[in-house]
Amino acid sequence: MPDNGAGQHPKENNNVDCQVCGQKLEYFSIGKKLACYHCGKKEIGNISCPNGHYICDECHGKDLYDTIRDYIITTPSQNSFEVAEILMGYNKVPMLGCENAWIAAGAFMASLKNQGSITVTNNQICEALNRTRKQAIGGYCGLTGVCGIAPAMGACFSVILGAACNKDRETATTMKVVGKIVNAISNQTGPCCCKNFVRTALSEAIKSAKEYLNVTLPSPDKTLICSHSIRHPHGCRKSKCPYFKMVATL
Ligand SMILES: [Zn+2]
Ligand SMILES: [Zn+2]
Incomplete structure (x- = not known):
């Protein structure tokens, strides 16, 4: 650890x-x-900042990526929500940013692997994380309407189903899953919150896991209370967010 x-x-x-x-x-x-x-x-x-400092996505969070990947491939947990909460609690993981998309993809892949109904290898987990890294780009939730957590979940289904441009139902299913994720996230926006989006995307992804992969994964804990509320730089959505409880601000 x-x-x-x-x-x-x-x-x-x-x-x-x-x-x-x-x-x-x-x-x-x-x-x-x-x-x-x-x-x-x-x-x-x-x-960038007023002094012109800019950090490319490749350099952004390099060490953190390895930390997240190592945790994902070694955790025995079948509960993607549990895995995600632990990783989102690491103090190097920013409140907002596509590190949260790596966590979403990794937590989902770890739960699928550990649940065991279908075979998921560590190579497949790394592949899903690498694909996520290519399409989860900071700020693009607002810039194009596609939060990086949507392609993160798409990468998971794509790797498992073997989707590609030239494939048939595999790619259609992957796109359907991503569409559902974007839709679910849009209902939790204003402003964006990566912590909420991870939980919302995982909730939607486990429904798709049942529907398309016939795998039953643990549901979110109904008593989950967000501990990140006071960190939100654009302001927590508070009562509009199902994970906010007054206690979170105390
Ligand atoms: Zn600067
Ligand atoms: Zn760079």
Whole structure:
């Protein structure tokens, strides 16, 4: 187990401050060419700080990715919600950001593997995480309407079903699942909350696991109370969120 200080949420990890200089990040409605502070790669980006610091998605959270992957492939838990809550509690996991999409995909794959009705290998888990990493891009929930957690769940079903461009029902089913996830997430938006989206996507994904894979996975714990409410940089949705309880702010 990595030393992650689970349960503590230092302010600097809220993902709205520049990781380099601490200034508030700015969101551009039109993307501009930016150079990654770490690797120098130049690409079109929509988020940087007033000092021009930009970090590409590849460099973003490199160490954390390994930590999340290692936990996912070693946990014996069959409960994706339990796995997700533990990982979202790591203090290196930002309140908002596509690290939460890796967690969603990983938690779902771990629960499928450990439940055991179908064979899921660690290679398949890594494949789902790698695909998620390519399409879960910070800020794109708002920029294109596709939160990275939707392709994360799509990557899981795609890997399990063997979907690809040239396939038939495998790809159609994967797309249907992603459509349901986007729809479910849209009902929990205003503003976006990655923690809610992970739980909402997992709830929807376990319904699809039953429908399309005939696998019964554990349901979410009805008493689940979000402990991240006070961290939300855009403001917790509070009473609009099913995981918010007054106690969470005390
Ligand atoms: Zn900066
Ligand atoms: Zn980079």
